[in-house]
Amino acid sequence: MRIFWAVALSLALTACKPNTAKQEQDFSSDSGPIKGDILMHATLGDTSSLVPMLSGDVTSSYVAGLIYTSLLTYDKNINLVPKAAENYHISNNGKTITFKLKKDIKFEDGTPLTAHDVMATYQFIIDEKTRTPYASKYKMVQKAEVLDDYTFRVNYAEPFAPALSSWAMLILPKHILEKSKDDYNKTELKETPLGVGPYKLYKWRRGQDLSLKSTSDRPHIAGQRMRIIPDADATFLELKAGNLDHSGLKPLQYLLYKDKESFTNRFNLFSYLSNAYTYMGFNLKNPLFQDIKVRQALSFATPRDALVKGVLHGQGQPASTIFKPGTWAYNNSIKPYPYNLEKAKELLKEAGWVDTNNDGILDKDGQDFRFTIITNQGNSLRLRTAEILQYAFSQLGIEVKIRTQEWSTFITNTINKSQFDAIIMGWSLSAEPDPYSIWHSSQTKEGQFNFIHYKNKEVDQLIEDARTEMVQEKRKVHLDRLQEILHQEQPYLFLYVPYSNIAVHKRIKNVYAAPSGIDHNMEDWYVPQELQRYSINQLMP
Amino acid sequence: MLYYIGKRLLSMLPLLFGITLICFAVIQLSPGDPVTLGTSLNQEADADAHQKLREAYGLNKPLHEQYLTWLKGLIQLDFGTSFAPDNRPVIDKITESLPVTLWMNIIGLFFVFLIAIPLGVMSAKYQDSFFDKTSTVILFIAFAAPSFWVALMGMIYFGLHLEWLPISGISTYGSESWPLHERILDWAKHLILPIGIGVLGSIAGMSRYMRSSMLEVIRQDYITTAKSKGLTNTKVFYKHGLRNALLPVITILGLSIPGLIGGSVIFESMFSIPGMGRLFFDAVMMRDYPVIMGILTIGALLTLIGNLLADVAYSFADPRIRFGGQKNA
Numbered sequence: 001m002r003i004f005w006a007v008a009l010s011l012a013l014t015a016c017k018p019n020t021a022k023q024e025q026d027f028s029s030d031s032g033p034i035k036g037d038i039l040m041h042a043t044l045g046d047t048s049s050l051v052p053m054l055s056g057d058v059t060s061s062y063v064a065g066l067i068y069t070s071l072l073t074y075d076k077n078i079n080l081v082p083k084a085a086e087n088y089h090i091s092n093n094g095k096t097i098t099f100k101l102k103k104d105i106k107f108e109d110g111t112p113l114t115a116h117d118v119m120a121t122y123q124f125i126i127d128e129k130t131r132t133p134y135a136s137k138y139k140m141v142q143k144a145e146v147l148d149d150y151t152f153r154v155n156y157a158e159p160f161a162p163a164l165s166s167w168a169m170l171i172l173p174k175h176i177l178e179k180s181k182d183d184y185n186k187t188e189l190k191e192t193p194l195g196v197g198p199y200k201l202y203k204w205r206r207g208q209d210l211s212l213k214s215t216s217d218r219p220h221i222a223g224q225r226m227r228i229i230p231d232a233d234a235t236f237l238e239l240k241a242g243n244l245d246h247s248g249l250k251p252l253q254y255l256l257y258k259d260k261e262s263f264t265n266r267f268n269l270f271s272y273l274s275n276a277y278t279y280m281g282f283n284l285k286n287p288l289f290q291d292i293k294v295r296q297a298l299s300f301a302t303p304r305d306a307l308v309k310g311v312l313h314g315q316g317q318p319a320s321t322i323f324k325p326g327t328w329a330y331n332n333s334i335k336p337y338p339y340n341l342e343k344a345k346e347l348l349k350e351a352g353w354v355d356t357n358n359d360g361i362l363d364k365d366g367q368d369f370r371f372t373i374i375t376n377q378g379n380s381l382r383l384r385t386a387e388i389l390q391y392a393f394s395q396l397g398i399e400v401k402i403r404t405q406e407w408s409t410f411i412t413n414t415i416n417k418s419q420f421d422a423i424i425m426g427w428s429l430s431a432e433p434d435p436y437s438i439w440h441s442s443q444t445k446e447g448q449f450n451f452i453h454y455k456n457k458e459v460d461q462l463i464e465d466a467r468t469e470m471v472q473e474k475r476k477v478h479l480d481r482l483q484e485i486l487h488q489e490q491p492y493l494f495l496y497v498p499y500s501n502i503a504v505h506k507r508i509k510n511v512y513a514a515p516s517g518i519d520h521n522m523e524d525w526y527v528p529q530e531l532q533r534y535s536i537n538q539l540m541p
Numbered sequence: 542m543l544y545y546i547g548k549r550l551l552s553m554l555p556l557l558f559g560i561t562l563i564c565f566a567v568i569q570l571s572p573g574d575p576v577t578l579g580t581s582l583n584q585e586a587d588a589d590a591h592q593k594l595r596e597a598y599g600l601n602k603p604l605h606e607q608y609l610t611w612l613k614g615l616i617q618l619d620f621g622t623s624f625a626p627d628n629r630p631v632i633d634k635i636t637e638s639l640p641v642t643l644w645m646n647i648i649g650l651f652f653v654f655l656i657a658i659p660l661g662v663m664s665a666k667y668q669d670s671f672f673d674k675t676s677t678v679i680l681f682i683a684f685a686a687p688s689f690w691v692a693l694m695g696m697i698y699f700g701l702h703l704e705w706l707p708i709s710g711i712s713t714y715g716s717e718s719w720p721l722h723e724r725i726l727d728w729a730k731h732l733i734l735p736i737g738i739g740v741l742g743s744i745a746g747m748s749r750y751m752r753s754s755m756l757e758v759i760r761q762d763y764i765t766t767a768k769s770k771g772l773t774n775t776k777v778f779y780k781h782g783l784r785n786a787l788l789p790v791i792t793i794l795g796l797s798i799p800g801l802i803g804g805s806v807i808f809e810s811m812f813s814i815p816g817m818g819r820l821f822f823d824a825v826m827m828r829d830y831p832v833i834m835g836i837l838t839i840g841a842l843l844t845l846i847g848n849l850l851a852d853v854a855y856s857f858a859d860p861r862i863r864f865g866g867q868k869n870a
Contacts, residue, residue: 046815048627055626056583131597131626133583133590185597185628206637207815208710225714230810230819233693234709241701241708408573408828416577447577447591539715 027266027506033526035214038223038534039508041246042235046207046228049190052170053125053132063210063226066522067195068170071099071118071152076514076521078327078431080164084113084171084196086150094159094470099167101150105196107173108215113196115152119144120174130184137166159468161475165432170195198523199224202540213540220526221508222536242266245505251315254501267503270513273326274500277319278385278426279492280373281452286421288371295490297347299337301396302389306339308496311384316498321483322427322435325497326515329433329476331483336494344396355397362397370399371421374414377404382424385495389424416447424495431516433479436463439486454491507531546853553845560841561615561834565608568833574600575624575828598624611834620838621831623824631835634820641711642804642816645736650797652740653747658790660744661751665786666778668756677749684745688738692811695734707731709813735812739805750793755786788858795851799843802836 047060050067073083082088086100105113124130126138140163143155156163173194180187193201197215202223204210212224229235232250239247240263249257254271257263280302282289289295304318320336323329348354353362353369362369373389375382383404390400405414414420427438437443440463443450459482466478486492502518504511507527514520527533576594595601599610614621620631660680664673683691700708707713711731716724758764759782767777804818817836824832 048625128593129597131594131628133594135590139589190627207819208813209714227710227813228815229709229813231709231813234696234811234813237693237696237701237708241704243708407826408571408577412572412577541718 027531029528029530030509031528031530033220033510033524034529034532035217035220035526036222036529036536037507037527037532038225038536038539039221039246039525040225040227040244040534042227042229042238042244044228044230044232044235047210050193050201050204051172051187051190053134054130054185054190056133059210059226059228063201063212064170064193064195066199066212066224067193067197067201068172069105069113069196070170071101071167072164073168074431074516076516078324078516080168080431085167088164088167090164090470094468095156096153097164097167098147098151098153101152103150107196108194108200111173111175113171113173114149115146116149117171117174118152119146120177121169121172124172124177124184124187125169127184137163159470161467161470162432162434162436164470168431211540213536219523221522223534223540225539239267239503242505245508247503249501249503251313251498251501254315255313257503263503266506268506268511270502270504270511270518271315271499272513272515272517273317273324274498275324275430276426276428277322277324277497278382278424278495279319280385280389280495281423281425281492283418283420283422284453284455284491285418286371288369288421291351292489293347293351294353295493296337297344297351297396298393298398299490299493300340300344300347301392302337302493302495303339303392304336304495306392307385307388310388311381312496312498315501316496319494319497321487321494322438323433323479323483324429324515327431327433328472329479331480333480334483334487337490341395348396360397361399368399369397370401372401372403373422373424374403374405374410374420375424376407376410378407381498382426386424415451418444418451418453434463434467435479435482436467439463439482452491456485456489459485507533542853542856546849549849549852553842553849556845557838557841561612561838562608564834564837564841565611565830566604568828568830569604571828573828575830576600611831615838620835623832624829625824625827625832631831634832635817635835635839638804638815638817638820639802641814642809642818643801645732645739645804645814645816646801648732649736649739649743650801652736653743654790656740657744657747658751658787661748662755662783662786664748664752665755665759680745680748683741686742688742688805689807689811691738691741692734692808695738696811699734706734709811711812711814731812735808735814739808747793751786751790754789755782758782758786761785788855791854791858792851795847795854796844798847798850799840802840802843 043059043062045057045059047055047057047063049055050060050064052061052064069084071083071085072080072088075081084102084105086102088100089098090096091098099115099118101113101115101118103112107113122138122141122144125132126135126141140156140160141154142157145153147153154163154167172189176189176194177184177187191204198219199212200215202211202213208228210226210228212226214222227238227244229238235244235247236249236253238244249269254269258269282295284290308314308316308318317325318336320334321331323331348362352364354364355362357363359368373386375386383402386400386402390402393400415423415425437449439450439454439459441450441455441457441460444453444455462478462482462485466475466482469475469478500517502513504518508525509528510521510524510526511518512521574595575598576591592601599607602610611621620635622628622630623634660676664676667673696708699706707730711728712724713727713731716727719727759778764777764781767781768774772781802817803821804814804816806818806822808814809816809818820832821836823829824836
């Protein structure tokens with residue numbers, strides 16, 4: 001023991017450096033954009049490969065997104081816009097999309113990026129042996145062809161609106177992909193990506209960090225280092241110690257530090273709606289929930305404001321529908337069910353649920369109103385949500401039990417087999433509003449996502465119509481109607497959309513939040529000369 | 542002796558086979574498979590993709606066939622490739638994570654013995670004294686404190702508040718270009734907290750073990766004999782007592798060998814150390830069967846070898862122990 005502390009102390013003393021100056025430095029000065037500095041951030045999990053179609057994790061997508069380009073991309077308001085494409089054209093019948101590529105894009109090794117690369121990437125994804133979960137949208141392509149070096153055209157058997165978004169896929173270089181034609185799963189791009197920038201992979205130490213170095217004058221930030229820190233608390237400590245420049249904050253961390261000067265002196269805080277919502281889903285095969293009035297009653301009895309306050313510490317807003325507020329597909333006229341206990345009781349009475357035997361629990365045909373909410377273990381937010389709902393429903397005379405299950409058991413036995421009364425879960429929202437996989441009645445088989453067994457013919461039709469309608473305004477008409485029906489029928493109780501809270505170091509300028517988050521203009525971020533902290537030449541020679 | 546070792550080694554083979562068989566069966570009992578979990582709730586993955594992935598990993602074949610395929614590979618010392626999307630050889634993944642865990646455990650074990658043995662001996666010598674009682678209480682507090690909490694407190698105090706030690710990681714960014722001695726110092730600084738806190742929690746058990754072993758020995762007849770011969774107390778205690786009390790430690794050392802390759806998920810996650818604990822944990826979470834089996838097999842092998850080594854070491858330390866098959870016993 002004593003020896004340990006002696007060793008610790010002697011080592012520690014050599015490491016001792018007065019560091020108060022760093023914390024009191026003024027980061028408000030701004031002498032304008034200039035190249036340089038390194039952005040330090042962290043991620044919870046390492047990636048397994050840098051080909052996102054194969055690995056499918058966030059870290060991989062983020063890093064690859066900085067290395068590769070794509071035909072189309074999402075702008076800060078989550079609209080699809082051309083990127084590597086000069087422009088694109090959809091034929092009048094909606095079945096053909098023609099992309100014209102920009103001519104001046106080059107891969108890091110000097111090879112020009114052409115329509116052949118797009119073609120090769122497409123072929124890589126649809127190859128039977130490629131281990132990717134993302135092939136389905138590309139398999140709907142009837143014919144893909146390279147018209148000339150800078151023109152790429154795809155044909156669909158029938159108009160398919162979500163198709164456009166599938167061309168936001170990253171373009172991999174043909175000449176490297178070809179090297180592993182027999183088994184694309186072994187492509188060297190998994191370890192050594194070759195993209196067009198703005199960044200290139202400088203070094204990847206598995207389990208430790210990924211370093212990226214810029215390849216041109218833009219972005220201003222010359223490098224990025226992404227540390228892998230699997231623990232959220234350790235991440236926060238590193239942020240506080242000034243070793244990270246950019247990190248997400250938990251609701252409580254945000255609330256505790258947003259007014260603390262020692263923190264706000266050094267960090268700018270950003271808050272925006274995250275791409276996810278939490279809901280309670282009913283198993284509609286269970287007779288208990290087949291009556292629409294029962295579901296509406298439970299929705300009226302759901303204290304959404306209390307949930308946001310109690311579960312998210314106010315860092316979120318009540319949810320009302322399946323799309324992200326602020327995006328084009330979101331139906332603005334839908335408001336969450338207001339909390340109204342009287343109305344809820346009335347609806348239940350109409351549905352035949354009354355407490356005939358005076359035991360405090362509603363009953364009908366001799367059966368008590370009891371059910372179990374299941375959610376996954378380790379998600380304290382969902383558990384707290386379940387507890388609040390348990391109390392809220394008890395006010396109606398409904399007895400709710402709560403069960404948590406380890407994730408894989410939850411997915412395999414509960415969700416995939418629809419073995420539940422009700423579940424609390426979340427969906428992350430992809431930028432492409434296609435409700436097919438979650439709401440279409442054909443998607444109820446084991447392992448598919450309509451595991452609540454929602455079936456509504458009109459909804460099916462609307463989903464299909466929305467899919468074949470290429471004009472956004474007309475598509476929105478279908479999607480709006482769809483949201484109205486779901487609002488009416490409440491197959492899910494839509495609960496809340498949490499905020500993402502992000503801290504970014506103050507020396508990094510030109511950062512602002514938009515519906516898509518803060519990363520949309522990362523190329524324009526800069527650190528003024530006088531505030532630059534890390535030397536790219538020293539750390540990434 | 543050689544005959545004995547040879548016999549033991551041979552008898553390990555069926556044992557190892559049995560262990561792998563049981564492991565393989567037990568893993569399959571947990572719900573979910575790598576494909577289900579890998580694509581779970583991914584709205585863009587359809588059933589078709591699911592089936593394709595299952596076939597790619599051979600998960601559609603019957604279990605015994607999967608096991609035989611795996612065993613065939615093992616006989617050729619091939620642990621297979623990981624089911625994670627990187628599809629890297631299992632052995633690469635293990636050799637990548639192993640060194641840091643191994644070193645941390647060896648250093649940790651060294652400090653545990655270095656501190657716990659003298660502490661245990663002192664507690665036995667001054668049994669029920671003030672020293673004995675306070676050290677017991679302190680050690681048990683250290684033992685009982687949740688390690689993740691101690692780790693957090695250590696990170697906050699030494700890392701954030703005093704800024705003496707780095708908060709997490711195993712080396713400073715850019716330290717690859719530093720001279721060797723500075724890099725070693727850098728590693729040491731990074732490892733003080735994770736190893737120190739691990740050691741803190743392990744001292745209690747080890748020192749109490751040493752204490753009771755010591756107390757048992759000094760009640761033996763030969764100690765009384767030694768005393769009656771007129772030897773000084775110190776000599777009796779350290780020469781006759783301590784040597785014998787150390788014997789059971791050999792067993793513990795032997796049993797520690799398989800533990801050397803196992804890392805703590807909690808420490809490794811909190812301190813961002815890319816070691817075996819995280820590798821194993823992640824593999825279990827995503828049902829990466831080849832990686833799980835690889836680590837379990839190596840662990841089983843080391844356990845068996847550790848037992849053997851302990852038994853052999855006994856024969857050197859304690860002349861009374863003889864092995865079967867030796868005619869001159």
